[in-house]
Amino acid sequence: xxxxxxxxxxxxxxxxxxxxxxxxxxxxxxxxxxxxxxxxxxxxxxxxxxxxxxxxxxxxxxxxxxxxxxxxxxxxxxxxxxxxxxxxxxxxxxxxxxxxxxxxxxxxxxxxxxxxxxxxxxxxxxxxxxxxxxxxxxxxxxxxxxxxxxxxxxxxxxxxxxxxxxxxxxxxxxxxxxxxxxxxxxxxxxxxxxxxxxxxxxxxxxxxxxxxxxxxxxxxxxxxxxxxxxxxxxxxxxxxxxxxxxxxxxxxxxxxxxxxxxxxxxxxxxxxxxxxxxxxxxxxxxxxxxxxxxxxxxxxxxxxxxxxxxxxxxxxxxxxxxxxxxxxxxxxxxxxxxxxxxxxxxxxxxxxxxxxxxxxxxxxxxxxxxxxxxxxxxxxxxxxxxxxxxxxxxxxxxxxxxxxxxxxxxxxxxxxxxxxxxxxxxxxxxxxxxxxxxxxxxxxxxxxxxxx
Numbered sequence: 448x449x450x451x452x453x454x455x456x457x458x459x460x461x462x463x464x465x466x467x468x469x470x471x472x473x474x475x476x477x478x479x480x481x482x483x484x485x486x487x488x489x490x491x492x493x494x495x496x497x498x499x500x501x502x503x504x505x506x507x508x509x510x511x512x513x514x515x516x517x518x519x520x521x522x523x524x525x526x527x528x529x530x531x532x533x534x535x536x537x538x539x540x541x542x543x544x545x546x547x548x549x550x551x552x553x554x555x556x557x558x559x560x561x562x563x564x565x566x567x568x569x570x571x572x573x574x575x576x577x578x579x580x581x582x583x584x585x586x587x588x589x590x591x592x593x594x595x596x597x598x599x600x601x602x603x604x605x606x607x608x609x610x611x612x613x614x615x616x617x618x619x620x621x622x623x624x625x626x627x628x629x630x631x632x633x634x635x636x637x638x639x640x641x642x643x644x645x646x647x648x649x650x651x652x653x654x655x656x657x658x659x660x661x662x663x664x665x666x667x668x669x670x671x672x673x674x675x676x677x678x679x680x681x682x683x684x685x686x687x688x689x690x691x692x693x694x695x696x697x698x699x700x701x702x703x704x705x706x707x708x709x710x711x712x713x714x715x716x717x718x719x720x721x722x723x724x725x726x727x728x729x730x731x732x733x734x735x736x737x738x739x740x741x742x743x744x745x746x747x748x749x750x751x752x753x754x755x756x757x758x759x760x761x762x763x764x765x766x767x768x769x770x771x772x773x774x775x776x777x778x779x780x781x782x783x784x785x786x787x788x789x790x791x792x793x794x795x796x797x798x799x800x801x802x803x804x805x806x807x808x809x810x811x812x813x814x815x816x817x818x819x820x821x822x823x824x825x826x827x828x829x830x831x832x833x834x835x836x837x838x839x840x841x842x843x844x845x846x847x848x849x850x851x852x853x854x855x856x857x858x859x860x861x862x863x864x865x866x867x868x869x870x871x872x873x874x875x876x877x878x879x880x881x882x883x884x885x886x887x888x889x890x891x892x893x894x895x896x897x898x899x
Contacts, residue, residue, distance in 0.1 A: 450734050451500065454644075457615060461524040463760060466547075466679075472705065473625055473888075480686040481731035482616060482852060483614050483615075483616030483617070483619075483739075483740040484736055484737045484739075484740035484741070485616070486616030486617045486619065487616050487619055487620055487736040487739050487740050488619045488732075488733055488736040488737075489620050490619060490620030490621070490622075490623040490624055490681065490736075491623070491732040491733065491735060491736045492618075492732070493620075493627060493628075494496060494623050494624065494626075494732070495729050495732050496627075496632075497627030497628060497630065497631045498627060498729060499729060500631050500634070500724075501631045501633070501634035502722075502725055503789060504634040504635065504637070504638060504787060505517075505634050505637060505647055506718075506722060506789050506793065507644070507789070507790055508634075508638055508642035508647075508788070509638055509642060509644055509647060510792060511519070511714070511715040511719065511792050511793070512583070512714055512715065512718075512748075513519075513583075513642070513643065513644040513647075514644070514722075515583075515713075515714030515715060515716075515717040515718040515721075516581065516584045516588070516709075516714055516719045516723070517584075517588065517592075517644045517647060517648060518705050518714075518718060518721045518826035519580050519581060519584045519705065519706055519710075519711070519717060520584045520588050520589050520592045520648070521592050521596065521702075522702040522703070522705040522706040522709075523572060523575065523576075523579060523580060523589070523706055524572060524589070524592045524593050524596045524597060525596060525698045525701075525702045526698040526699055526702055526706075527571070527572060527597065527695075527696060528568075528570045528596050528597055528600070528601055528694075528698065529690075529692075529693075529694030529695040529697075529698060530563050530564060530691050530695060531561050531565040531568055531569060531597045531598070531601040531690045532560060532561045532564070532601045532602075532604070532605060532687070532691070532742055533558055533560055533564055533683075533684045533687045533688060533690075533691045534558060534686075534687030534688060534689065534690025534691040534693075534694065535553070535557035535560045535561070535605075535684065535687040535692075536557050536558075536604060536605045536608040536687075537608070537690040537821075538553065538559050538683050538686050538687045538690065539553035539554060539556075539605070539608060539609065539835060540608055540612040540742065540743060540746070541746050543612035543613065544612055544743035544746045544747060545746065545747065546605070547612075547613060550609065550612065550613070550670060550671050551671040551672065551673060551674040552671075552674050552676050552679060553679070553683070554609050554666065554671070554673040554674075555673030555674045555675040556675070556676060556679040556683050557605045557608075557683075558602060558605060558663070558673055558685060559675055559680065560678075560680060560683065560687075561598070561601050561602050561605065562598070562602075563767075565591070565593075565597040565598045565671060568593070568597055569590065569593040569594075570587055572593055573586060573589060573590070576589050579706065579710060580706070580710070580711050581642070581708070581710065581714060583714065584709075585645065587645060588593055588644060588645050588648040591645075591648035591649050591651060591652040592648055592651065592652070594652040594655065594656070595651045595652040595654070595655035595656075596655070598633060598655075598656075598659070599652070599656050599658065599659045600655050600657025600659075601726075602659045602662070602663070603622075603626055603655070603658050603659040603662045604898065606622060606659075606662030606663060606665065606666045607619055607622055607623060607662070609666045609670055610622065610666070610670070611740075611742065612743060613670060613745070615669070615670075615742075616740060616744060617663065618669055619739075621665075622661070622662050622665055624662075625658065625661060626662070629654045629657050629658050630651070630654045630658075632654070633650040633651065633654040634647075634650070637650055643763045654812035654892040655786075658669055669730065677707070678857060689826040689827045689829075689830045690821075690826060690830075692829040692830045692833075692834060693821075693826065693829055693833050695837075696830065696833035696834045696837040697833060697837075699837035699840065699841065700833075700836055700840040700860070700863045700864075700867075701860075702836045703837075703840065703841055703844065704720070704840070704844055704848065704856035704859060704860065705717050705720060705721050705724075705856075707841075707844050707845075707856070708720055708848055708852070708853060708856055711844075711845075711848045711849050712848055712849075712852045712853070713852075714756045714850045716853045716855075718793070719793060719795045719796050719799055719853050720765075720796075720798040720799055720853035720856050722785070722789060722793050722799075723785070723796045723797075723799035723800040723802075723803055723857075724799075724803065724860075725787070726778065726800055727778070727800075727803050727804075727806050727807060730774050730778060730807050731771075731774075731807045731811065733808055734767050734768065734771070734807075734810070734811050735814070736741055737767070737816060738764060738799040738814050738815065741759070741763065741815075741817060741818070743816045744759065744821025745759065745760075745819065745821065745823075745899050746821075746822045747822075748822060749819075749821075749822030749824060752823060752878075752881060752882050753819060753820065753823045753875060753878035753882060754879055754882045754883075755823075755827070756818075756819040756822045756823050756877075757819050757875055757879065759819075759868070760815040760816065760818065760819045763815055764774060764811075764812060764815055767811040767812070767814075767815065768808065768811055768812065770807075770811060771807045771809075771811035771812075772808055772811070773806035774804075774807045774808075775804045775805050775807060775808055776804075778800060778801075778803075778804040778807070779800075779801050779804045782797040782798070782800040782801045782804070783797055784797075785797040785800060785874075795853070799853055799854075799857060802854065802857035802858075802861075803813075803857050803860065803861070805861060806861065806864060809861070809864040809865055809867075809868055810864060812868050813864065813867045813868045813871055816868065816871035816872060816875060817829045817833075819875060819892065820871065820874065820875065820878075823878070825878070829871070832867060832870040832871055832874065833856075833867065835870065836863050836864075836866050836867045836870065837863075839862075839863060840859055840860075840863040843859045843862065844856065844859050847859050872886055
């Protein structure tokens with residue numbers, strides 16, 4: 448009898464556990480954030496396949512020297528590209544997440560700002576070229592990359608941000624997949640017409656223009672056509688400047704080492720390091736998908752303060768850190784396959800990837816710490832921390848790259864991203880203590896994501 452009673456108790460507990468799990472899964476699956484994250488993950492997955500595909504093609508076609516020249520141009524333009532839109536796409540997300548009726552005005556304003564500022568930045572990049580780029584990175588190549596990354600990709604990103612603000616993950620995914628497919632076709636054309644870095648720069652620009660045109664048409668038809676209001680130009684640029692400095696700082700500490708490698712070491716070293724870094728960027732795409740889907744929610748929760756946003760972030764961080772740790776193990780173990788994929792010329796990229804394999808763990812943390820402050824209207828504090836680590840990165844690169852080439856760049860990347868986590872966490876803790884003091888609450892209470 449006792450044995451039967453124990454079995455019945457275990458069976459009842461098991462049944463309750465299964466019902467709880469089933470209801471939890473049903474609740475999560477119905478969540479707007481989870482649905483959008485799933486769509487964005489599929490879009491990022493297709494983007495990953497396309498990027499790996501065209502990256503392998505151009506790496507083989509151009510070789511380390513040609514690819515290194517192109518990477519130097521794209522890294523320089525990449526540091527300027529956030530100022531092309533001056534953060535107006537993020538300003539659009541902030542206001543549309545709270546009131547969807549303002550989309551046409553903020554969309555038109557973001558596109559207008561990008562057209563104006565991208566023109567100025569292209570001229571500035573040409574003025575800098577003789578001083579910061581190797582001779583193999585020509586003016587024609589730089590202009591083509593500017594057309595792609597300052598005009599095309601920034602305006603395409605604004606279209607993606609419009610879908611993100613409206614939480615239309617499916618259309619976000621479709622536009623992203625189309626953009627990647629166009630670039631993959633451009634890489635195939637490169638092999639057919641001639642494998643030079645300049646040819647790839649021209650095809651790179653053409654693919655961006657096609658993708659951007661399709662994005663503007665898609666947003667106009669599926670959401671709302673842009674409406675241009677000149678009175679929004681200055682206020683949105685002023686507010687978006689903090690977003691722009693944040694993105695620029697990210698570009699600096701993510702890409703300046705590639706430009707500095709090409710200048711202070713060799714273009715071959717830049718290619719070896721850039722090839723390894725590509726795998727890191729691809730590996731964290733699932734985390735970026737979750738971050739994209741959760742981004743509007745941070746703005747809604749942030750109205751209540753940092754405590755609310757950080758409670759939401761902590762729920763995501765537990766899983767993202769586990770993902771990052773697992774990813775580090777996989778990257779370390781699989782690094783030996785890099786030369787098999789890219790060719791023997793990239794033999795050292797396998798070693799570089801092992802040096803960098805811990806970066807996903809660190810990035811999985813500071814992505815959500817940054818969004819916590821951003822959603823709570825403290826973007827200027829996020830920007831300040833990122834500017835500080837960007838300056839730190841440049842300073843130590845002058846020593847590490849000259850002394851250790853791409854190995855020095857890998858060390859500086861790990862140190863820079865680690866420092867950013869520390870700074871952001873310290874700022875958040877300061878806000879939590881301040882808000883506890885104001886409200887008289889002894890400990891922060893996690894706030895669940897709003898479900899739709």
